Amino acid sequence: MPNRRDTLKLAGLGAGAAALGGAAKGGHHTGHHAHTQSVSHNGNSYAPGRPGHDYTPVVTPNGSTLPFKVVDGVKVFHLTAEEVEHEFAPGLNAFCWGYNGQVHGPTIEAVEGDKVRVYVTNKLIAPTTIHWHGVILNSGMDGVGGLNQPAIKPGETFVYEWTFVQHGTFMYHSHHDEMTQMAMGLMGMIVVHPRKRTEPAADREFAMMLGTWAIRPGAKRPDPNVMSDFNVLTINAKSYPGTAPLVARTGQRVRFRIGNLSAMDHHPFHLHGYAFEEIMTDGGVIPKSARRPETTVLVPTGSTRTIELVAHNPGDWAMHCHMTHHVMTQMGHDIPNMIGVDPRKLDDQVTSLLPHYMTMGHDGMGEMGIHIESGHMKVPENSLPMVGAQGPHDYITMGGMFTIFKVRDGITSFEDPGWYDDPLGMARLASQAELARDGVSPDTASMPMKSYGSGHSGGSDNSGHSGSSGSSGGHTGHDGH
Amino acid sequence: MKLFKPLLLSGLLLSACVSVPKDSGFSELAELTAPMLPAPAEWVGETITELEAGDRISALLSSPLTEASVAEITVLANRDLRAVLYGLKAASGDFANDSSLPNPFITALFIDEPGVSDEDCFGNLTRKDIPIGGSIGIGYEILDLLFFPRTLKAAKADFNAAKFGSVRQFADYAYKSRLAFYEAMSAKQMMGLAEQSYKATQASADTAQALYDAGNIPMLDLNREKLFAAQMEAQLVQAKRRLSMSERRLVQALGLSPEKAGSIKLEGRLRTPDKSELDPLPVQSVMDRNLELKHREALIKAAAARMGLSDVMSFVGDMEIEAEVERHDGEYEYSGGVGFELPIFNFGQGKRRANRARMEMMAQNYEGSMYALDTSAKILYDELSGARENVMIQRQKVLPLSNKVLQGMQLDYNAMQIGVFDLLAAKREQLSVGIAYIEAVEDYWKTRASYEYLLAGGSPEIAMTGQANMSGGNSAGAGDH
């Protein structure tokens, strides 16, 4: 991992804090000139990083990478903040604010040492700025409206310029009227690849921004005033089943660069089928000695977490926020708890007044999506049912911040490969023979525990206890050692 | 005597000119009531037998009541209305009486001459001879004869006043029945909605019970729902009470006998008012047709005719013409004479002044009534167009929007934005909108009945009272004078 001094050298800003301070000061007044000079004058400067050559381009599922051109050795980007009609999932559209016709904005991708110039045009109805979250640059480029710069008024184009002195996963977002503008979607990912490789290169990299929105079913605009009741939970501004799957070939090294700019939420992001390592935060690379295997990574709001794994386990693997209300969509929360209520009498009573009534929720929410998708239960125009979508075997009762990591053997295309058919078999209805063989009776609520003694000696004459006796045996064995 | 003969002749002639209607003026009444009744006026016992009337009432009662059948039944059944006809008959009798020449006054005098009669042994007078002394006189109040044309005029005016009064009472009874009919219909419809509202709260309470039984809500929440259901039950009782009261008032307005009281049928709904705009207020025709003005006019005429008499009488006092035949001592003697009051102390100025003032008073009252009629007609016209506009807004905007809101709430329920309690509350809200609509329609029809009653010649006072009582639901039977 490059230390602070190294990164500054990389950028050609000279050694030491004093030099950085000077450059920053210069940048305040004639930023463009000062930085151009620092690149062209310094022997440590690098040619702009080339995709495919200097890095494997990141994939932004459901999104894109911001194109650039190189002008005099500077990568020139252009972001236009504007209103965009965005689809969160089939059935739910809203007027959001995004960049370059997208919500969220396209991923800015660069290589450590790249000098970049980002033009920002404001086509919104309100002033805005862009803050480059986690990026080390001079104060005048930091983008906090009022503090570092005047706000960009509607119709104006500002220019930002800096050199990436670090690599990692960062974000950009509006830093003017943040509550409103971020709730409306003004954000995007920044991926900076290392100039000098200290980690094994990843074969597949995914950039994922976690976000929360409040949209009343039937409404067409996120409500920035909502503080806690967010009902559209997104990965790259898509809610499952709108989220595109993340596809990798078995054996590939896969890196997930996950950012979170939710208004009020942190997300414990969980991947099935794997243990992964958290290798970076937006603060930098985590020393190898400090990494530990995880199945869930907590991504606090205002930060990024980069996790990595080798995709050795083919299959369809759920990847989702583990907060259960974050894998729901637009359900309300101020509704009575109907669990365990006998609906028959109520159905008769209420349908005499409201013919379309049906008691719901008495056995949970799992059936909601099916009722709605089948069309016999209508929901407001432009809204998502509470949960999920039809899967290969049954209805998937998760929505919102949910996607699928699809790992397949020997694929060359990373298009959606469809559902996984597991050759090793899947959970299924137990046969009578199996039940008899293992002495499992569905009528018995739980199997009686056997004593240690019988577990050891029981053998196959009383196979009904083999499960518990087995684990007991194991435990005893461990104790014995 | 020379004076007496022609006077007597002209009196007889006049008397023959003024023909008292043979049918007591009923045909004229029928003609005058025709515009305000859906069926021709009948006089049970005169134009139709009691039996026939009974059959027709039964036939009309066998179908659900309508505005037309209500008016017809009232004409056939209402005893007070029948009494009005006998009142008219009495007035025609008075008319016949007043339009006959006054009878002369005959005096006969017998003179017991001395020596002509004797007493028998029992002390009784015995006639020895035919009476030889006595006189026969005929006296005539000359003023009666002199002013007979005026008396005749007054009698005719009296009868006219009675006739217009009767016609107006026909209008009154028909109007009151019509109001009572609208009230009963409205009460019936509202009862239906109140029942549904109660059902909705009952369903809420039962749902709460089911939730409580399942362990999902505390007793507090259950009791809240039960409380609400109990309150709605009380409202249902009020609605029932209003219905039963309005039905009985309708029976009363129709004038049904206790045996027929139970057989009224109220079905369907109050008619939707026409979409067509209201015709402009026919001010002149309202004035021309008003029975109260006609009644007052007739009374003024009668009073004026009498005043003419009274004026003369005040001065002349009493005047008498006398003729006498006297037999005296077997000789017939004829004598004649005129007697009159000598106005030497009372010249009658006081009487005449009082007469003038009374006439002036009546004239002022008449003019005042005209103005009041004009104002009442304009008020009722504005009220009616306002009531019509209200119904149109309720019907064209409020009702469809309320239905849309309920549909939206059903969708929100399906999308789990709201629970069953909110949904049932929404249903109740829709029902209360329905109740407001029925109130508006009832308001419209009652205002229209008042307006049409006034247009047909009704009393502005009664029309306004009926109108004012409307909101109190207490118009039937009101406005009796």
Ligand SMILES: [Cu+2]
């Ligand atoms: Cu979450």
